[in-house]
Amino acid sequence: MAEVEYRGVSRRFGEIQALHDLDLLVADGEFLILVGPSGCGKSTALRLLAGLDKPTSGEILIAGQPVTRLGPGERDIAMVFQNYALYPHMSVFANLAYGLRQRRTPRAEIQRRVRETAVLLDIDGLLDRKPGQLSGGQRQRVAMGRAMVRRPQAFLLDEPLSNLDAKLRTQVRGDLKRLHLELPVTSIYVTHDQVEAMTLGDRICVMSNGEVQQLGTTDDIYNRPANTFVAGFMGSPPMNLVAGEVRGGVVRVAGAALADFSSPDAPVTVGFRPEDLRIVGPLETDSVPVRIDVCEPLGSHVLVHALVDGSGAESSPTKVIAQAPPGTTYDPGARVGLTVAPGKTFVFDAETGRAAPPPTRERIATA
Amino acid sequence: MSTATSSVEPGSATRGWRLPFSPWHLVLVPLTFVLVVPMLWMVATSLQTQGEANRFPPVLLPHDPRIANYADAWHTAPFGTFFLNSTLVALVVVASNLVVCSLTGYAFARVRFLGRKALFMALMATLMVPFQVTMIPVFLIVKWFGDNVSPYLGINHLGALMLPNLATAFGIFFLRQFFQTVPVELEEAARVDGSSRLGVLFKIVLPLSMPAMSTLAALTILTSWNDFLWPLIVITSTDQMTVPLGLSYFQGAHQTNWPLLMAGNVMSLVPMLVVFLLAQRYFVQSVAGTGLKG
Numbered sequence: 151m152a153e154v155e156y157r158g159v160s161r162r163f164g165e166i167q168a169l170h171d172l173d174l175l176v177a178d179g180e181f182l183i184l185v186g187p188s189g190c191g192k193s194t195a196l197r198l199l200a201g202l203d204k205p206t207s208g209e210i211l212i213a214g215q216p217v218t219r220l221g222p223g224e225r226d227i228a229m230v231f232q233n234y235a236l237y238p239h240m241s242v243f244a245n246l247a248y249g250l251r252q253r254r255t256p257r258a259e260i261q262r263r264v265r266e267t268a269v270l271l272d273i274d275g276l277l278d279r280k281p282g283q284l285s286g287g288q289r290q291r292v293a294m295g296r297a298m299v300r301r302p303q304a305f306l307l308d309e310p311l312s313n314l315d316a317k318l319r320t321q322v323r324g325d326l327k328r329l330h331l332e333l334p335v336t337s338i339y340v341t342h343d344q345v346e347a348m349t350l351g352d353r354i355c356v357m358s359n360g361e362v363q364q365l366g367t368t369d370d371i372y373n374r375p376a377n378t379f380v381a382g383f384m385g386s387p388p389m390n391l392v393a394g395e396v397r398g399g400v401v402r403v404a405g406a407a408l409a410d411f412s413s414p415d416a417p418v419t420v421g422f423r424p425e426d427l428r429i430v431g432p433l434e435t436d437s438v439p440v441r442i443d444v445c446e447p448l449g450s451h452v453l454v455h456a457l458v459d460g461s462g463a464e465s466s467p468t469k470v471i472a473q474a475p476p477g478t479t480y481d482p483g484a485r486v487g488l489t490v491a492p493g494k495t496f497v498f499d500a501e502t503g504r505a506a507p508p509p510t511r512e513r514i515a516t517a
Numbered sequence: 518m519s520t521a522t523s524s525v526e527p528g529s530a531t532r533g534w535r536l537p538f539s540p541w542h543l544v545l546v547p548l549t550f551v552l553v554v555p556m557l558w559m560v561a562t563s564l565q566t567q568g569e570a571n572r573f574p575p576v577l578l579p580h581d582p583r584i585a586n587y588a589d590a591w592h593t594a595p596f597g598t599f600f601l602n603s604t605l606v607a608l609v610v611v612a613s614n615l616v617v618c619s620l621t622g623y624a625f626a627r628v629r630f631l632g633r634k635a636l637f638m639a640l641m642a643t644l645m646v647p648f649q650v651t652m653i654p655v656f657l658i659v660k661w662f663g664d665n666v667s668p669y670l671g672i673n674h675l676g677a678l679m680l681p682n683l684a685t686a687f688g689i690f691f692l693r694q695f696f697q698t699v700p701v702e703l704e705e706a707a708r709v710d711g712s713s714r715l716g717v718l719f720k721i722v723l724p725l726s727m728p729a730m731s732t733l734a735a736l737t738i739l740t741s742w743n744d745f746l747w748p749l750i751v752i753t754s755t756d757q758m759t760v761p762l763g764l765s766y767f768q769g770a771h772q773t774n775w776p777l778l779m780a781g782n783v784m785s786l787v788p789m790l791v792v793f794l795l796a797q798r799y800f801v802q803s804v805a806g807t808g809l810k811g
């Protein structure tokens with residue numbers, strides 16, 4: 151186990167800047183999530199750490215030692231691949247033992263550690279099988295086992311659950327979390343699934359276009375998004391973002407005053423989460439007037455899709471989603487209002503997308 | 518119950534008349550005939566007397582099959598030596614091709630180095646040059662090796678048969694194509710697990726390439742065993758001759774002993790038949806595979 155550090159690491163592929171000046175310190179025993187849309191450079195970041203690729207510039211350190219010049223075999227890290235990459239011509243036992251054999255571990259020690267890991271992952275009945283004879287979930291566990299059995303300095307996981315069906319994924323997600331609590335090895339876990347990211351990590355690093363957008367706990371990311379990208383990426387459904395303005399110390403969307411906000415008058419992007427919205431009558435004061443688009447009943451709640459119009463004269467209507475109690479129905483085209491729960495309005499700079507510096511203060515409900 | 522109705526295929530009555538065989542057979546059966554007849558004729562001739570063999574119209578079935586032709590052929594010429602020479606050349610050439618072509622093919626498939634593409638193109642280009650064009654330069658090179666390196670590599674020695682065939686452009690190309698189909702993640706996983714580049718090749722890539730390796734081995738043996746032109750050019754002494762060259766023993770300037778020649782031919786075919794049967798499973802698989810993947 152060891153801490154892992156990226157110092158100003160960049161990687162270009164010709165014209166494409168896959169990773170831009172990444173600075174990241176993963177503490178010893180931490181479970182860090184790298185999350186972002188496809189193509190944002192997550193795998194590149196992992197491959198650089200594994201030594202499968204070399205950075206264009208910058209330095210990578212494992213346990214305080216620069217490893218940028220070392221090959222993948224010399225870094226003592228283990229990687230779980232998206233498609234598992236189990237050696238098809240070897241038994242499960244040989245797959246698990248491969249890394250230990252390469253490191254000339256004594257035979258008895260290999261036996262002991264492979265069995266121990268197999269028991270931990272509940273694959274001890276499969277040791278004589280070939281990967282081709284295993285189910286998807288079993289292969290996934292063998293791939294995990296192959297990484298764990300070596301007791302590496304760090305674990306790298308590149309979308310390890312994306313090849314499992316939805317039900318199995320939820321279950322394995324829970325198993326992974328438990329495993330990490332039992333064996334706290336420094337881990338970097340890559341995913342494009344924000345639900346996986348929120349549930350698994352100690353800390354989450356949200357990436358886009360090869361750059362870190364925000365690094366923080368689930369709570370930070372969800373309740374204090376650093377910019378519109380993070381706000382619009384995390385949460386399911388993610389935060390609604392609509393054009394608004396600050397005028398006279400008040401945030402307004404389509405004329406409705408949502409919160410007090412002491413900053414100079416300027417156009418802003420206003421964010422609010424679906425679960426913080428309440429649907430009210432169209433004429434209610436300080437409600438955002440919207441037109442209903444469709445209602446999606448999901449059993450536990452209903453997602454109401456609506457369109458904000460008249461917010462900006464030039465743009466097409468902005469889509470927003472509100473979460474409503476089960477049984478809610480509206481006709482498409484019906485006009486209603488939306489109010490935001492106190493303290494749940496987010497304000498972002500209209501141009502840069504960054505969260506506006508002073509946190510929103512609640513508009514006094516009694517006023 | 519439903520079982521009563523399910524035994525009648527719905528729509529089978531309306532489908533009407535169908536060929537009792539695949540239409541391909543209309544092509545394949547005559548083709549097989551064309552391929553098999555010379556073989557059968559060869560076997561038949563090898564059992565005839567010289568009189569029967571020279572008769573016109575040809576005799577198809579020998580009146581009294583002469584098995585003794587085989588023993589005669591074996592004793593007339595030093596066939597034991599020919600077989601030994603052919604085997605020796607084939608084994609060395611196969612071993613060297615497997616080693617050299619797999620290393621080179623792997624480098625072309627996976628290792629990034631300056632000029633890889635240009636080198637590979639040059640290699641491919643050599644595939645298009647017919648042997649007749651390079652024959653004389655190769656002869657001179659081999660002669661140089663014989664004069665300057667070791668007489669065993671020179672003209673009129675078995676080494677001259679091995680040297681130009683130790684690696685082939687085709688073998689490199691063939692293995693490269695196959696290696697490229699091995700998922701790169703497997704190799705990356707092995708490297709993270711601590712294998713060197715060569716370790717990855719020997720422990721992961723080669724075991725997964727057995728079909729391609731056996732196919733290349735079989736093709737190389739066949740080519741080496743059947744080669745006639747090159748041995749004809751460089752070998753003159755009987756004790757260095759390979760089987761195909763040795764068979765010309767029976768072809769005199771004025772008269773050819775057809776039954777003995779054909780008996781020798783049949784004997785020289787047997788080892789290749791064995792090789793083909795052993796490799797057939799892989800052979801068909803990988804030739805079909807490369808055909809589809811291009």
Ligand SMILES: Nc1ncnc2c1ncn2[C@@H]1O[C@H](COP(=O)(O)OP(=O)(O)O)[C@@H](O)[C@H]1O
Nearest residue numbers: 163166167168187188189190191192193194195
């Ligand atoms: N070997 C490569 N050659 C060229 N471009 C690459 C290579 N690997 C990745 N890229 C590019 O770098 C960007 C980031 O890729 P990647 O790290 O795989 O994204 P992610 O894993 O987040 O989906 C993408 O635009 C991708 O096309």
Ligand SMILES: [Mg+2]
Nearest residue numbers: 189192193194
């Ligand atoms: Mg990826």
